[in-house]
Each structure stands twice: as C-alpha cells, then as structure tokens.
Amino acid sequence: xxxxxxxxxxxxxxxxxxxxxxxxxxxxxxxxxxxxxxxxxxxxxxxxxxxxxxxxxxxxxxxxxxxxxxxxxxxxxxxxxxxxxxxxxxxxxxxxxxxxxxxxxxxxxxxxxxxxxxxxxxxxxxxxxxxxxxxxxxxxxxxxxxxxxxxxxxxxxxxxxxxxxxxxxxxxxxxxxxxxxxxxxxxxxxxxxxxxxxxxxxxxxxxxxxxxxxxxxxxxxxxxxxxxxxxxxxxxxxxxxxxxxxxxxxxxxxxxxxxxxxxxxxxxxxxxxxxxxxxxxxxxxxxxxxxxxxxxxxxxxxxxxxxxxxxxxxxxxxxxxxxxxxxxxxxxxxxxxxxxxxxxxxxxxxxxxxxxxxxxxxxxxxxxxxxxxxxxxxxxxxxxxxxxxxxxxxxxxxxxxxxxxxxxxxxxxxxxxxxxxxxxxxxxxxxxxxxxxxxxxxxxxxxxxxxxxxxxxxxxxxxxxxxxxxxxxxxxxxxxxxxxxxxxxxxxxxxxxxxxxxxxxxxxxxxxxxxxxxxxxxxxxxxxxxxxxxxxxxxxxxxxxxxxxxxxxxxxxxxxxxxxxxxxxxxxxxxxxxxxxxxxxxxxxxxxxxxxxxxxxxxxxxxxxxxxxxxxxxxxxxxxxxxxxxxxxxxxxxxxxxxxxxx
Numbered sequence: 202x203x204x205x206x207x208x209x210x211x212x213x214x215x216x217x218x219x220x221x222x223x224x225x226x227x228x229x230x231x232x233x234x235x236x237x238x239x240x241x242x243x244x245x246x247x248x249x250x251x252x253x254x255x256x257x258x259x260x261x262x263x264x265x266x267x268x269x270x271x272x273x274x275x276x277x278x279x280x281x282x283x284x285x286x287x288x289x290x291x292x293x294x295x296x297x298x299x300x301x302x303x304x305x306x307x308x309x310x311x312x313x314x315x316x317x318x319x320x321x322x323x324x325x326x327x328x329x330x331x332x333x334x335x336x337x338x339x340x341x342x343x344x345x346x347x348x349x350x351x352x353x354x355x356x357x358x359x360x361x362x363x364x365x366x367x368x369x370x371x372x373x374x375x376x377x378x379x380x381x382x383x384x385x386x387x388x389x390x391x392x393x394x395x396x397x398x399x400x401x402x403x404x405x406x407x408x409x410x411x412x413x414x415x416x417x418x419x420x421x422x423x424x425x426x427x428x429x430x431x432x433x434x435x436x437x438x439x440x441x442x443x444x445x446x447x448x449x450x451x452x453x454x455x456x457x458x459x460x461x462x463x464x465x466x467x468x469x470x471x472x473x474x475x476x477x478x479x480x481x482x483x484x485x486x487x488x489x490x491x492x493x494x495x496x497x498x499x500x501x502x503x504x505x506x507x508x509x510x511x512x513x514x515x516x517x518x519x520x521x522x523x524x525x526x527x528x529x530x531x532x533x534x535x536x537x538x539x540x541x542x543x544x545x546x547x548x549x550x551x552x553x554x555x556x557x558x559x560x561x562x563x564x565x566x567x568x569x570x571x572x573x574x575x576x577x578x579x580x581x582x583x584x585x586x587x588x589x590x591x592x593x594x595x596x597x598x599x600x601x602x603x604x605x606x607x608x609x610x611x612x613x614x615x616x617x618x619x620x621x622x623x624x625x626x627x628x629x630x631x632x633x634x635x636x637x638x639x640x641x642x643x644x645x646x647x648x649x650x651x652x653x654x655x656x657x658x659x660x661x662x663x664x665x666x667x668x669x670x671x672x673x674x675x676x677x678x679x680x681x682x683x684x685x686x687x688x689x690x691x692x693x694x695x696x697x698x699x700x701x702x703x704x705x706x707x708x709x710x711x712x713x714x715x716x717x718x719x720x721x722x723x724x725x726x727x728x729x730x731x732x733x734x735x736x737x738x739x740x741x742x743x744x745x746x747x748x749x750x751x752x753x754x755x756x757x758x759x760x761x762x763x764x765x766x767x768x769x770x771x772x773x774x775x776x777x778x779x780x781x782x783x784x785x786x787x788x789x790x791x792x793x794x795x796x797x798x799x800x801x802x803x804x805x806x807x808x809x810x811x812x813x814x815x816x817x818x819x820x821x822x823x824x825x826x827x828x829x830x831x832x833x834x835x836x837x838x839x840x841x842x843x844x845x846x847x848x
Contacts, residue, residue, distance in 0.1 A: 236308045241321035242268070245311075245539070247548045248427055249326045252304045254547075255334075258283075260540045262473075263294040263313075270435075271313035271321070279304025280327070286537070288473040292794040295537050300327065323813070328362055330551065337550065339586025340402050340452055340557045342659045343766040345692070345756055346699040347400040350668050351408060351433055352380055352418040354702055355387025355727035364431045368414040368465060374728070377718015385434035385725060389442050393738050398705065398749075399756025403446060404454040404559055405666060408433045411621075412465045413527065419668075419721070420456070421561060422463030422528050426545045434783045435493050439552055443553045452556025455549055459542050459574060460565040461528040464491070469529060477538060479521035479530040491526065498523045499530070503564045507601050509609065520567055533570035537774045542570075543577045550582060563589030563602065563619075568612065568750055575615040579778075588618035588662045588697075588776045592669075596651040607654030609778075612837060621661040621696060624648050628665070628690060629676050632683040632797075640797040642775035649772060652695070659767070663696035665704060668721055672701070675709045681744055686795055688842040693784060693793045694756050694844065695770045705752045706735045706745040751823060753844065758822045762847065764789040771812065779836065790814060792844040796836040819844040 257713060262274070269291040275282055277763060279301040282585030283691075286295040296311075308331035313321045341499040356362070358722050362372045375380040388405065407420030410430040418424075430786070431460040443453045468477065479733060499522030506519070523530045533539050543629040547592040549555060558578070563571065575587055591602050600606050602619045634641025652658040664686050665673035677683040684707070692698050702708075703724055710719040725741070726734030733740035735749070759765050768786030778798045784791040790812065796802055807813075814830040821827070822843045828834065836842070 224484060225428060231754075235326060237311060238308065238324040239322040240324060241265075241312075242313070242323040245323055245325065246427055247603060249328055249542050250300070250548075251328045251330050252279075252300060253302070253330050254300075256577070257300050257302065258528060259298040259300055260537070260544065261294075261296040261298065262537075263296060264292060264471075264542060265313075265321070267291050268294050268313065268314075270773045271315045274312045274314060275309060277307075277309035280309065288537075289475050290471055290473050292471055294474040297601075319351075331554075334582050337554070337582040337583055338452070338584050339582075340454060340588075340697060341586065342695065342697050342768075343760075344401045344437055344697060345399060345759060346402040346404050346662075346697070347395050348664075348667060348678065348699050348701045349388060349403060349405045350383075350419070350702070350721045351388065351405045352383040352420075353387065353721045353727075354724050355391055356366050356382035356384060356391050356729075357386035358384050358434070359729075361432055361434060365416075366414050366845065367410075367432070369412075369417045376711060377721065378416050378418075378607075381723055381725075381728075382432075382728060384432070385438040385442055387427075389438065389445060391736060392442075392445055392449060392451070396451060398753050399760050400451070400700070401760065402452040402454055403442075404456060404555060404557075404699065407456045407458065407561075407806045408439060410449055411463055413463050414465070416725075419616055421458060421463075422461075423458060424463040424466040426462070427548070427739065440553060443555070445552060450677060453553060454557040454559055455553065455555050456559045457546060457549070458561045459526050459531065459533065459546075459571065460562045461530050464527045464529060464584045464692060466529070466827065474537065476532050476535050479532050480523065484529070498526060499565060503591070504595075504598060505613065506564050506568055507608075507610075509573075513622075517534060524562060524565065531566070533567040539570055539573070539595055543574050546574065547581060550585070555585075557586040557588070560587060560589045563591050563616075568614070572615050579615065579617075586617055588620060589614075589616050592620075592621050592622055594623050594626045594707065596654055599623060599661070600654050600656070603660070604654050612701065617657070617691075617751060618660045618662050618697060619651055621663045623651065624661075624663055624691075624694070624696070625665065626688050627675075632677055632680075634689060635797070639775040639780075640778040642778065642780040642797060645795075646772060646775055646780060649694070649770075657697040659697075661693055661696050662699055662700040663691045665691060666699070666701050666720075667699070668701065669717070670720070671714045672709045672720060673704060674707045674709055675714050677713065679709065681707065681748065683842050684748070689841045689843055690782070690793060690795065692759050693765055693791060695768075695781060695784070700752070703735075706741060707748050754823055758843070758845070762789065762845070763787070764847075773809065776800070781809065783809075785812070790817075791845040791847075792819065792842075794834075794836070794842040794844070796839055796842070798836070799839050801838075802836040804836055806830060806832055806834055808814070814846070817846055820848055 242265045246262045250259050269287045269526045281752040283297040283299050306327050311323050363370050371379050374381045408424045410425040410428045411417040411420050411422050413422050429439050456756045483497050500518035502519050505516045571804050599619050602614050604615050627644050631641040631644040674684050713719050726736045764784045764786040768784040772782040780795045782793040817830050
C-alpha cells in the first residue's frame with residue numbers, strides 16, 4: 202500500500218508540474234508530439250522553412266479571404282510571433298516570426314482566430330538543414346557553365362507539353378515564340394552529354410511557372426515564385442536534376458528575377474499593398490486595356506545608376522518603369538516585398554541545393570535593395586556565387602556592380618560576379634576586323650588590359666553569346682575558324698566561361714539575326730523524329746562534328762588546368778597579326794596563340810623569354826603534337842593554338 206501511495210504522489214506531482222508548464226506563456230508543443238495536419242489557408246509563403254539560419258527572423262505571407270480579421274497563434278517550442286502586419290488588402294497578413302537557435306525541426310499548427318470566434322488552422326514545417334552552410338559551393342573560374350533554354354533543348358516527356366489549366370496551351374515548333382515542349386527530364390537524360398563535353402555547371406533559363414497567354418516558353422515573366430512550371434515538369438524532377446548534377450560533381454545555377462513578375466501573377470488580381478508594384482495606381486486605373494499602354498515602361502537608361510549628373514526623373518523611369526508592359530515592376534522599397542524576394546531566393550538555394558544564382562536585369566531594381574539581397578544570401582552561404590546581368594559594353598559600368606569596386610558615390614554591391622559584355626564585344630569586333638595593321642587584335646589586347654579597373658576580374662562571367670543575342674557563329678559571319686578562336690580564347694581567359702547550348706554544333710540565326718525565337722532554336726536530336734542528332738552525331742555535318750570535338754577537347758583540358766583557373770596572366774601586344782596570351786601557375790604554363798594571317802607565319806619566340814619556356818616541351822591540346830620551345834614557332838594557317846607544359 203505504501204508503494205502504491207508513493208506512486209500516486211509522484212503522478213500527482215508530475216501532473217502539477219505539467220499543468221504549471223501548460224499555463225506558462227512559453228510555447229510548449231515540441232517536435233516529438235504528433236501534429237494533426239490541417240491546411241485551411243489558401244496560401245502561406247515561404248512554403249516551409251528551416252532551423253539553424255544565422256538570421257533567425259522569418260516573415261510569412263498569408264493569403265486568405267478576410268484573413269486580416271484573424272489573429273494568428275503558434276504554440277511551438279522556440280518559435281514566437283514578434284509582430285503581425287495587416288496589408289491594404291483585407292486578404293493578407295504578414296507574420297514576423299523568431300526562430301531560436303535551439304528550435305527543433307518539426308511540424309506545427311498555426312491557428313487563425315477570427316473576431317467572431319471561428320478559427321482556421323494551417324500546418325507549417327520547419328525542416329532540418331541537410332548540410333552545413335559552407336558546403337554550398339558556388340561557381341568560380343574553375344567552372345564552365347552550359348546555358349540552356351529548357352523549352353528548346355530536349356522534349357523527353359510529351360505528356361506534359363500542354364496543361365489545360367494554364368493560359369498558353371499551344372505547341373508549335375515552327376513558331377519561334379510558341380512553346381516547343383522541352384523539359385527538365387530532357388536535361389536530366391542528357392547530363393552525361395553535357396558532362397562529357399567538359400562543362401561543370403548548368404544554367405537553365407527560368408523553370409518557374411510562367412502562366413502568360415503567349416511567349417511563356419522563355420520563363421522570365423514568372424507568375425508563381427514557388428512553383429515549377431508543370432510544362433517543364435515537377436519539383437521532384439527539378440530536385441532530381443540537382444541531385445544527379447551533384448553526383449557528377451556539377452552545379453545547378455538558378456536563373457532568378459528580382460525586378461519583375463508576369464502580369465498574370467496571382468497577386469496582380471489582389472495586390473497586398475498600394476505600393477506592391479511600381480506605378481501601381483496607374484496600372485489599376487488602366488488595367489482593363491493595359492496591354493496597349495506603354496507609358497510606364499522602363500527608360501532602360503541603365504547608366505542612370507552611376508551617372509553623377511542623372512536627373513531624378515531619369516533614375517525613376519529606369520528603376521520604377523516596367524521592363525515591358527506585360528512584366529509588372531516589383532517595388533523592392535516596400536519592406537514586405539523586399540523580404541519576400543530575399544526569402545524566396547534562400548528558399549530555392551536550400552530546397553534545390555543550388556550551386557549559384559544568375560540574377561536577371563540586375564541594374565533595374567532598387568540598387569540598395571540588391572546589395573541587401575546579395576548580403577542576405579552570402580551571409581547564410583559564404584562560399585556561394587551570384588552573377589548579375591548588366592548589359593553594357595562599358596567596362597566602367599560593369600566594374601561599378603562588382604564587390605570591392607571603389608565607386609565615387611560610395612556604393613558597394615556585394616556582388617561577386619558580373620557578366621562581361623565589354624570583353625565579349627571586344628572579341629567579336631577583333632575577329633571581324635581585317636584591315637588594321639594588327640588585323641584588329643589590339644581590340645582584344647586593350648580589352649583585357651581594362652582588367653586593371655575590376656576588383657576581381659577572374660570572377661567576371663565571359664561568354665561568346667547567350668539567349669538574348671545573335672549566335673556567335675552568326676556574329677562572326679559564319680566563319681568557323683574565327684568561332685574556334687573566340688571559344689578557345691575566352692576559355693583561357695581569367696574569367697568564368699559560359700557557353701550557350703548549340704554553340705558546339707554551330708547553331709546560327711542567319712535567317713533573321715537577333716530574332717529571339719531563332720536564337721533559341723531547338724537542339725538537334727532533342728525531339729523524337731529529328732533527322733539530325735547532336736547527342737549521337739548522326740546527321741551532323743563535318744564542320745559541326747569538328748566544332749563539337751574541338752570544344753570538347755578545350756573544355757576537358759580546362760577542367761583540370763589550375764593555371765587557367767587561378768594562374769598569373771600575361772599577354773604580349775599583337776604584332777603582325779599574331780597575339781599571344783600566357784597563363785602560368787607553378788610548373789604549368791598554358792600558351793594561347795591567335796594567328797589571323799592566311800599564310801605561313803613564323804613567330805619569333807625570344808620575344809617571350811621572360812616566360813622562361815626556352816628548351817621546354819609543350820603539347821598542342823587539340824592535335825596532341827609536341828614542340829620544343831626555341832627560337833621560332835611556325836604557324837601554318839589562320840587560327841588559334843593552345844599549348845601546354847602539362848601532359
């Protein structure tokens with residue numbers, strides 16, 4: 202009996218302690234307790250979050266009819282509600298949460314209690330992070346990135362070509378501006394091809410839902426920032442793509458857009474705040490016939506970001522104007538929009554194990570927000586990489602946007618990488634010039650000499666072309682030799698190279714140069730029934746096979762060349778139509794020679810004695826022939842040559 206009474210006393214004591222804990226103001230639900238999952242709310246974003254971030258704040262966007270009349274409650278250990286914000290629309294709430302460093306991963310319910318006593322419940326999940334922040338490795342000068350327009354690469358699953366619930370339901374491969382059916386599965390199925398070509402990263406143009414009535418294939422008018430477009434595939438397939446790339450030690454670079462969304466984005470039908478997008482009052486007044494109004498589009502005067510003399514109206518037209526009439530300009534000065542964009546980017550890095558972000562139209566948003574955006578991501582992922590698109594041929598403008606630039610206005614972007622449009626243009630101009638004494642090569646030489654102005658030139662992203670400009674083969678007038686020179690040169694520069702899909706098989710846009718639909722032509726062999734298959738080589742011309750083989754050899758050598766990745770750079774001014782660039786690290790020296798002379802040219806080698814190659818044996822990485830560096834190098838024909846001391 203005494204034992205029974207003692208046991209009863211212990212039970213009563215425990216129950217008292219439990220009641221005391223339940224009456225405290227601290228959340229008491231723990232991850233070990235079961236949660237009945239309920240999803241009453243129309244939408245909460247981010248869709249989930251993680252424990253263990255340096256920034257312990259999380260802001261939830263809640264969308265539901267008349268949700269502003271409800272009070273949210275959370276009862277979960279380590280999670281507290283700091284503040285609740287009502288929007289201008291009654292159908293939104295923004296909830297500021299604090300997630301303590303000791304919070305455990307798990308699911309919990311958020312209860313929304315209305316003024317009339319009714320309530321709705323929504324289950325939310327905090328996940329455990331799968332790897333440490335330092336393990337998220339971004340791209341750098343050791344990488345070579347393969348840019349893909351997914352709709353035009355490979356159609357592996359015709360079943361998802363048309364989704365009846367979306368606005369554009371037409372597949373027409375004869376029309377460059379309609380959907381052709383390429384998908385994520387098509388990229389997955391050809392990772393081996395991309396890897397074997399020598400690429401170490403893939404950058405697909407946006408894969409998020411683009412529910413626009415036309416031109417939806419390109420992806421840049423996003424209508425849902427948390428959803429993979431079902432015509433490209435599923436989230437599961439996107440994560441599979443990332444996983445299989447990781448298995449090959451390759452990276453997935455995500456194309457993101459902070460500047461704008463698509464006009465059919467779900468929030469455009471019920472905007473949370475009066476300043477959620479720029480020129481919102483003008484839009485709402487005229488939205489019934491908005492497609493015909495272009496008065497509020499951007500001036501596209503990108504230099505207004507740096508111009509010491511720019512008028513305020515020019516600055517506002519640039520940053521606040523819509524990119525085009527179908528792409529609403531997001532107002533990053535609204536703090537809720539700002540946090541939404543930052544959290545969305547972090548969500549994708551963590552969800553998809555990204556190896557980098559390419560940020561579209563970088564100079565168009567509020568530039569101070571963009572610094573905050575970069576800083577927020579890099580704080581969480583210190584080894585990550587972000588490249589910004591700044592389309593300018595002026596190196597002064599490009600350098601302004603790179604981290605570490607000493608700018609007169611004191612601006613520091615915190616951005617590691619910027620796209621090197623100036624050097625791209627220099628390469629094209631130099632190779633198209635034949636009349637000058639040096640046959641135009643000084644344009645390359647002086648273009649590279651501008652590196653003195655960049656904070657970190659080897660972090661710039663160089664490319665022969667991309668999805669917005671004519672194919673490099675077209676830009677060079679169909680000259681295969683010049684195309685080889687351009688590719689080999691940019692792949693030996695102190696840069697991060699990016700190559701557009703199809704460059705390896707000399708894809709062109711000769712029929713209408715610059716036409717976006719033609720630039721983004723279907724990749725040969727990506728569709729059932731294609732007579733030409735670039736993956737197998739079937740049906741390719743001799744020139745196409747030669748270019749594919751050439752690029753494969755250069756890329757695969759580059760993959761293991763420490764001198765190209767991080768070596769010292771030295772070049773010698775062009776003479777007599779020949780230009781020579783050296784990359785040097787330890788006992789590896791890479792020599793890139795450009796010869797624009799049609800006949801035999803003898804290159805005087807003592808001029809390069811400071812490189813200390815005399816008597817050394819070097820190998821031609823394309824032909825595998827060897828030479829001994831002596832007094833003279835015989836150049837038999839126009840073209841490029843890459844020599845290396847590394848065997």
